[in-house]
Amino acid sequence: MPNTSMLAAAQPFTTGERDAVYKAIFTRRDVRDQFLPEPIPNDVIRRLLEAAHNAPSVGFMQPWNFITIRNQTVRDRVADAFARANEEAAAMFTGERQSRYKSLKLEGIRKAPLNICVTCDRERGGKVVLGRTHNSSMDLYSTVCAVQNLWLAARAEGIGMGWVSIFRDADLKSILGIPDRIEIVAYLCLGYVDELYERPELEVKGWNRRLPLDDLIFEDRWRGGD
Incomplete structure (x- = not known):
């Protein structure tokens, strides 16, 4: 039997509290280059990392670490590594799709006052x-939960966040001194912003659209074909 002295009442949020949670979810955006130069105070960074650290993890293993990066030289090296990988990525597209890819601005690494590398x-x-x-991947999934917590907390603080996924792991590990056995899950750019897109930027710019939720919900078994 659980020790009832360690349990808290599971009361639903008030209407205002509930609406605030959903507002953070529905207005969260992947920020690419709209960052302001204003630094994020240390106490705010601490709150964001506390939110990330309170994410659920399978077996309560808490597999994450957070490398905070503010040094401009380090960020320049990361940005150079990204640029090399981004050229490789652009070459994988053809025609109009390649042109549209190259038009996307991905300047957060240098422009955002704070970068965070989340590892597993x-x-x-x-x-x-x-x-x-x-399922050996549950530690990776748990770390992604920490990233999501961080993202929602950042939105609540008026801080924009972007997830950079275009780089070679070996380059980033070399720059940040990450051991080979550690998995890089996310490289994030954070900073204050004065405006956000009403819809995801890639939707606004015609890269993709949000799929209808009803097409993605099945009941009792898979219904999506082979």
Whole structure:
């Protein structure tokens, strides 16, 4: 039996509290280059990282680490590594799609006053981790939950965040001194913004559209074809 002295009442949020949660979810955006130069105060950074650290994790293994990066020289090296990978990525598209890709502005690494690299220590918790016995990727999924917590907290603080995924892991590990055994999950750019797109930028700029939710919901079994 659980120790009832350790349990808290599971009361629903007030209407205002609930609306604030949904507002953070629905107005969160991937910010690419709209960052202001104003630095983020240390106490705000701490709140954001506390929110990330309070994410759920399978087996309560908490596999994440957070590397905060404000040094301009380090960010310049990361930006150069990104630029090399971005050229490779652009070459994978053809025609109009390639032109549209090249028109997207991805300047957050240098422009945002704070970068954060989120990693996953896949050895944390030992060889056998509760809940990970049959799906070895649960530690990675748990780390992504920390990223989402960070993103929603940033939105609540009026801070924009962008996720940079175009780089070679080896380049980033070399720049940041990350051991080979550690997995890089996310490289994030954070900073204050004075405006956000009403819809996701890639939707606004015609790259893709949000899929209808009803097309993605199945009941009892898979209904999406082979």
